[in-house]
Amino acid sequence: MIRVALPYHLRNLARINSEVQLDVPGPVTQRSVLNALEAQFPMLAGTIRDHVTQERRPFLRFFACGEDLSLDQPDTPLPEKVASGEEPFLVIGAIAGG
């Protein structure tokens, strides 16, 4: 199972309070993970990726295994530790600053 950690507001929208566990068929990539996430939680459609372009929203980043994967192509395989469920795929919201 793939583990996905969501920011506070998206956990509220999805009415969950912990990590999400997803069954992702086929190659484990940003696209396949987010497709599986939106299939299980349709209320998150459009909140992480734009509805039309499917591009990552500007104030969100994707981290895993201590790396920033935000600029990777959506079909690039995620690290093996994410694919095996050892490490979570992190969706991170930018801090507002101040």
Added chain:
Amino acid sequence: MSGVRVLVGTHKGAFVITSDGKREKWDVSGPFFAGWEIYHVKGSPVDPNRLYASQTSGWFGQIIQRSDDGGKTWHQPGLKPGEPTTTPEGFPMAESNKFVYDTSPGTGKPLTTHQWYDGTQHPWEFKRVWHLEPSLSDADTVYAGVEDAALFRTTDGGKSWHELAGLRGHGTGPKWAPGAGGMGLHTILLDKKNPKRIFVAISSAGAFRTDDGGTSWKAITKGLSSQYIPDPNAEVGHCVHRIAMHPDRPDVLFMQKHWDVLRTDNAGDLWKEVSGNLPTDFGFVIDVHAHEPETIYVVPIKSDSEHYPPDGKLRVYRSKNGGNEWEALTKGLPQSNCYVNILREAMAVDTLDKCGIYFGTTGGQVYCSPDSGDNWIPIVRDLPAVFSVEVQTLA
């Protein structure tokens, strides 16, 4: 026993505030959608328990929320708690947050760009819903005014939204340009005597009217004069802040423009200025008394450079003869050191025998006058900055 329900959208969530018909004691519930910007919350005139809310975020985009019990519980349309989230075929059901501009060959293809700040053409990009206007005849039908400016409609209770592309298809579309606050469609007025007629206003394109249910639109800006655009009397480019209508007189409209307060007596074919003796005619809100169609209210703001009341005194101004002659209403409002703003969606009226007037401030206060403006009380003091105020009068 009659009562009122005040729907408040703020910078950090929504609040529902209720009272009986006396409007003396208030019960505040919320925040709903805590931490999110709530641009607008409005109830259906057909089913008062049916509420719609625009929840938005720079991080996560646009969410539409709906309540079927007067604001006690909320859900995204099509995603009621406990019900399946996918179709029997396994496809996600949620389309309620999806606002996609019409690019179909028949109606949407030419609608590609508007004017950008530097004068170049720029693609239309959806950002958020500024205003939700429920239909006068069907609780499942709602109009949405969005940024970048366009008009959408749902006919299934918010589950899916479709653009009325004729508005952007108005020949002036490529000349529309955003102001500093964005290019948002913020005013939607429905005509109860003529279901085919709709008025809209856009910052900073101007005002438009359709007489055929949204297929074609006419700019209704004749008589407006704006010194901040190259041609002060141009067809488009006027920064209209708000338009108000009394439902029984849909041909008479009142406008608070960036500067100037105006009225039209012919559904927008010609406007005339009625700023009269106002201390400043800059402002955002304007509204009409529920029982006196010539009694109107504004809250003057010092200027477009200083968004607070003149002299630090929060004053509502009332005209009982449709403009030009205004009186300051101050009882119960702070008359020193007050530097809040009142945003365009943040004034509303109830329809009780003694008409109640309501407005919210960027300082988080919501004020009510239960006697048409003579006396004011804060019904809540310390909310986040108030974006919108709507009032439902309950039987």
